[in-house]
Amino acid sequence: xxxxxxxxxxLSLGLASCDSNDDSTGFDSxxxxxxxxxxxxxxxxxxxxxxxxxxxxSGENDDTRFFKLTRNGTNDSGFxxxxxxxxxxxxxxxxxxSYTFDQTDTASGLTRGGAYAEGNVGFxxxxxxxxxxxxxxxxxxxxxxxxxxxxxxxxxxKIISGQIKGKFDIEQVYILD
Numbered sequence: 534x535x536x537x538x539x540x541x542x543x544l545s546l547g548l549a550s551c552d553s554n555d556d557s558t559g560f561d562s563x564x565x566x567x568x569x570x571x572x573x574x575x576x577x578x579x580x581x582x583x584x585x586x587x588x589x590x591s592g593e594n595d596d597t598r599f600f601k602l603t604r605n606g607t608n609d610s611g612f613x614x615x616x617x618x619x620x621x622x623x624x625x626x627x628x629x630x631s632y633t634f635d636q637t638d639t640a641s642g643l644t645r646g647g648a649y650a651e652g653n654v655g656f657x658x659x660x661x662x663x664x665x666x667x668x669x670x671x672x673x674x675x676x677x678x679x680x681x682x683x684x685x686x687x688x689x690x691k692i693i694s695g696q697i698k699g700k701f702d703i704e705q706v707y708i709l710d
Contacts, residue, residue, distance in 0.1 A: 597619065
């Protein structure tokens, strides 16, 4: 689990320093956070606003698919971001499926997680479901079904709903060892 969080941190740093000027506008989104529209947009930032990465597992580590949706870049006071990771059995590159974020769900043996950030305040996914449809190598539809995210310090909760569909920028591919 520590490797996953470390990998998410490294992925965040890598995306923040990316030099892409593409605003990744090849998507449609109606995502809401607590009923307020969340539309990924660069707003002057240079990092991709809708991206995915795939980490190939080795040994006992599963393969992992990451998704990142960013609004307002990393230096804007209105910064918002949704991050998701889904562990897949080794060799399964297609990440289509329905993934619950129920902390008591251990039946599958595979982990998944996510977080939402507003500025420097983070909220971890605690319940709800995301349905992933991989249409082509970098075209996805993510459906958020009442995903609850909770701040561990304040206890404040956010509800994420809606969907995003379209092109996701491909980010660095990592190998977990």
